[in-house]
């Protein structure tokens with residue numbers, strides 16, 4: 001088990017955005033999270049990363065209680081994250097962006113970090129673009145860089161927040177192949193995504209959030225066939 005959330009809740013004022021969420025994520029799994037806009041998906045990520053602290057409940061990471069641990073500790077323990085809107089340092093090269101993330105995430109000896117960054121550029125198919133300015137990249141490459149920056153912190157648990165949004169079908173396929181390869185190397189992945197065909201081609205389980213509550217978790221086929229999920233998430237009359 002890499003991550004366990006037990007009865008985790010979070011409110012903003014009177015609005016309960018995370019409501020008694022309990023889930024266990026085994027090491028190596030790819031778990032997808034879906035739910036309508038405002039269901040509390042990004043907030044759940046913020047609670048896992050420590051960018052927000054839970055009001056109630058317990059969060060365990062790699063067997064350690066991190067419920068009150070600051071974000072930096074959790075990065076050092078191996079939680080990496082990509083953001084919905086990539087915000088690289090536009091005036092730095094792709095490689096410099098990665099080195100910055102690596103230094104922030106784990107620190108370590110410079111030669112080692114440089115080697116790691118070169119390997120990650122290869123994994124994310126950015127090697128030939130290493131010296132380009134981040135601000136000059138296409139949308140697909142900005143997404144790849146966002147992924148690479150998350151990998152540069154050395155995560156065992158990788159959180160992806162809507163990384164496939166806005167891509168063409170072909171670009172989406174290419175990104176999915178990269179994500180599959182990352183999982184195949186043993187990284188645990190939790191992926192929030194509205195592009196369902198991309199998500200279901202990777203994840204082993206889907207978790208459905210609605211009003212901050214888990215309303216379903218299981219194999220993607222079973223979840224997508226569920227009447228409750230179709231009504232709530234897809235807005236379908238069934």
Ligand SMILES: Nc1ncnc2c1ncn2[C@@H]1O[C@H](COP(=O)(O)OP(=O)(O)OP(=O)(O)O)[C@@H](O)[C@H]1O
Nearest residue numbers: 012013015017035036037038039040041042043044
């Ligand atoms: N810092 C905050 N302060 C107050 N309200 C917030 C804060 N962050 C999020 N919210 C509210 O909490 C609710 C859940 O937001 P969240 O971003 O977690 O949803 P989401 O499922 O990720 O949505 P989307 O699919 O649109 O990204 C929304 O109503 C949002 O307006």
